[in-house]
Amino acid sequence: MTELIITKPDDMHLHLREGDILKHVVKDTQKQFARAIVMPNLKDPIKSVHQAEIYYQEIKKNTKDLNFEPLMTLFFNNALNIDEIRKVSESSLVHAIKLYPSGVTTNSADGVDAIENCFNIFELMEKFDVPLLVHAESNDKNVDIFDREKVFIDRNLSQIHGEFPNLRIVVEHISSKEAVEFVFDSGDKVFATITPQHLLFDRNDLLSHGIKPHHYCLPILKRSEDRLAIVKAATSGSPKFFLGTDSAPHFKHEKESSCGCAGIYSALSAMELYASIFETENALEKLENFSSKYGSDFYKLPSNKSKIKLTKKEFKIPARIQVGNKEIIPLFAEETLSWQLSEI
Numbered sequence: 001m002t003e004l005i006i007t008k009p010d011d012m013h014l015h016l017r018e019g020d021i022l023k024h025v026v027k028d029t030q031k032q033f034a035r036a037i038v039m040p041n042l043k044d045p046i047k048s049v050h051q052a053e054i055y056y057q058e059i060k061k062n063t064k065d066l067n068f069e070p071l072m073t074l075f076f077n078n079a080l081n082i083d084e085i086r087k088v089s090e091s092s093l094v095h096a097i098k099l100y101p102s103g104v105t106t107n108s109a110d111g112v113d114a115i116e117n118c119f120n121i122f123e124l125m126e127k128f129d130v131p132l133l134v135h136a137e138s139n140d141k142n143v144d145i146f147d148r149e150k151v152f153i154d155r156n157l158s159q160i161h162g163e164f165p166n167l168r169i170v171v172e173h174i175s176s177k178e179a180v181e182f183v184f185d186s187g188d189k190v191f192a193t194i195t196p197q198h199l200l201f202d203r204n205d206l207l208s209h210g211i212k213p214h215h216y217c218l219p220i221l222k223r224s225e226d227r228l229a230i231v232k233a234a235t236s237g238s239p240k241f242f243l244g245t246d247s248a249p250h251f252k253h254e255k256e257s258s259c260g261c262a263g264i265y266s267a268l269s270a271m272e273l274y275a276s277i278f279e280t281e282n283a284l285e286k287l288e289n290f291s292s293k294y295g296s297d298f299y300k301l302p303s304n305k306s307k308i309k310l311t312k313k314e315f316k317i318p319a320r321i322q323v324g325n326k327e328i329i330p331l332f333a334e335e336t337l338s339w340q341l342s343e344i
């Protein structure tokens with residue numbers, strides 16, 4: 001196959017940030033995606049529908065293509081009460097609430113420490129059918145970083161799903177075979193997003209032959225057997241798994257540092273990367289559902305009307321993206337990919 005025309009996809013897990021970065025990354029995203037679930041972990045996290053509306057307007061100001069639609073989320077917090085959850089369920093802009101265990105990743109210091117104290121909020125979310133998006137990693141410092149996803153699933157997520165079987169859950173950016181198994185084995189309310197990096201890389205790509213700060217993300221890349229389980233899930237045709245890039249820009253100097261930030265910037269070439277993986281698995285015919293249908297079905301949104309074209313044609317990723325006097329290094333910078341995206 002040398003050409004693929006599919007419904008324009010949605011990125012169901014994206015970091016747009018604010019200010020100057022926002023301007024640049026929204027431009028890259030809107031070429032690839034018609035809509036995106038926008039993560040709320042700003043420096044001052046988005047905790048209410050009111051804040052989400054303001055952030056939505058800021059994003060829209062930077063959207064030249066009027067068809068790009070940011071799908072807003074709230075940062076899970078203890079101030080969420082029945083009125084706010086009802087507001088979320090009635091809002092046409094806010095689509096879900098994202099739970100971060102405190103300190104697990106970028107700007108998550110305000111996250112949750114005791115999951116067991118959140119059950120009243122889960123109950124309201126279940127009642128009002130508001131999806132719970134989860135950064136599923138334990139924040140227990142004694143847990144090995146490679147086991148944090150599995151431990152969170154065992155200690156917390158299984159219990160949440162058990163207590164609230166009708167709560168719709170997305171296990172974000174799954175990174176382990178245990179997460180794949182959990183999603184397959186749970187009821188029809190449990191889903192997962194899958195990033196390009198967790199499909200393409202394992203921890204050797206991060207740590208062997210020199211440390212690669214631009215491959216550092218959270219959840220951290222795991223073993224080859226984990227990657228293979230995720231590839232199998234993405235290309236299985238199961239509607240439980242859909243596209244979410246977790247594209248998360250940080251400046252070059254913040255990543256190439258003695259204490260580097262977690263996050264991989266993939267927005268520039270996301271669909272080209274997913275296409276290469278699906279091609280390798282002989283599953284190109286499953287790409288459209290994974291990227292343009294299962295996600296919008298989960299969020300109860302109609303499919304996009306516009307299309308994109310992926311052509312088998314070499315495409316070189318730029319070395320850097322200039323943002324003022326700072327730089328963002330995109331995933332696969334200066335490397336050549338074998339697919340190229342265009343809008344039709």
Ligand code: DOR
Pocket residue numbers: 015041105106135216217218219246248249262263264
């Ligand atoms: O690698 C990551 N970067 N993982 C996350 O969960 C957050 C993200 C960010 O915001 O930088």
Ligand code: ZN
Pocket residue numbers: 013014015039246248
């Ligand atoms: Zn993320």
